[in-house]
Amino acid sequence: MNSINKTKLGSQGLEVPVEGLGCMGMTPIAGGNIYGFADEKESIATIHRALELGVNFLDTADLYGPLLNERLISKAIAGSRDKYVIATKFGYEVDDQEQLTWRINGRPEYVKKAVERSLKNLKTDYIDLYYLHRVDPETPIEDTVGAMADLVKSGKVGYIGLSEVSADTLRKAHKIHPITAVQTEYSLFERAPEENGLVEALNDLGVGFVSYSPLGRGFLTGDLKTPDDFPADDFRRSIPRFQGQNFYKNLELVKEIQKLAGEKDITASQLAIAWTLAKGTVPIPGTKRVKYLEDNAAAANIILSKEELERLELIVPVGSTSGDRYDQTSMAGVNL
Secondary structure (H helix, E strand, C coil): CCCCCEEEECCCCEEEECCCEECHHHCCECCECCCCCCCHHHHHHHHHHHHHHCCCEEECCCCCCCCHHHHHHHHHHCCCHHHCEEEEEECEEECCCCCEEEEECCCHHHHHHHHHHHHHHHCCCCEEEEEECCCCCCCCHHHHHHHHHHHHHCCCEEEEEEECCCHHHHHHHHHHCCCCEEEEECECCECHHHHCCHHHHHHHHCCEEEEECCCHHHHHHCCCCCCCCCCCCCHHHHCHHHCHHHHHHHHHHHHHHHHHHHHHCCCHHHHHHHHHHHCCCEECCECCCHHHHHHHHHHHHCCCCHHHHHHHHHHCCCCCCCCCCCCHHHHCCCCC
16 A cells, blocks of 8 residues: 655665655644644544555654644554654753743753653654754754764664754754754745755755645645635734735745646645655655645655756746745744
């Protein structure tokens, strides 16, 4: 039944399917829904179907919930832990009352505390890939990565990764301990890694590229028609790219992408995912529904010709989207 090819993520030995599953939307965060209501039973069914399709690379974080997402995954993988590759993240500080403080904590003592909590929540004795979710501006990256390296030595973590880091930070970190993967937002709508030197650094160092939000947080599905298509508590309402005139300018780009998808007899979502695959990344489109999972997984078998890739570049050249991908506060925490 497995229909998805495997690939080496980075150069440290980790093997994953060419496409993973982002699990963030399967639980609320701090009491609010991220992408609308999530049903636990449906989410677990999606994780089980992912395994059948070979999409056994699950992406979570202690932030999601907080902690609820890891616990949901522990239920889904019970009895089958060895069949999944689990990636989780730490860095957004969660206190002893399981509340988010919303500060970033990369201190070595917190690294050790966070991993123990994630192991407990996931009901496992090892994490395949452990990421720093965001860089702590008050803690040298060398100190944080040094503590993460200790987790590898102790067998609690297989490989380490970073999320939303600059090329300079990646190079510093990689000197302390080999980094297996960097996770950052990347899609037809978000091309910053090509502009800021990150892609070059990844290639230089042999570090894998995990692209999250390959569907532009749902924009590239073509399902969104107005900025009011979201529930009141959907966090996309706070994102400039989805607001006012930005929304409608971006919608025009989506319509052109849909035209090309129609010519290939595939969905706009599948075209967007196939593009990230053609760029050499491992995309982790997020969904909590089996139907969308199956659609997304089918993209792994779509090959885009040189001409099609060139046409996409003409439709959505670097810098053509309108509005930032996060609000001002969150933008300050990326590419550090």
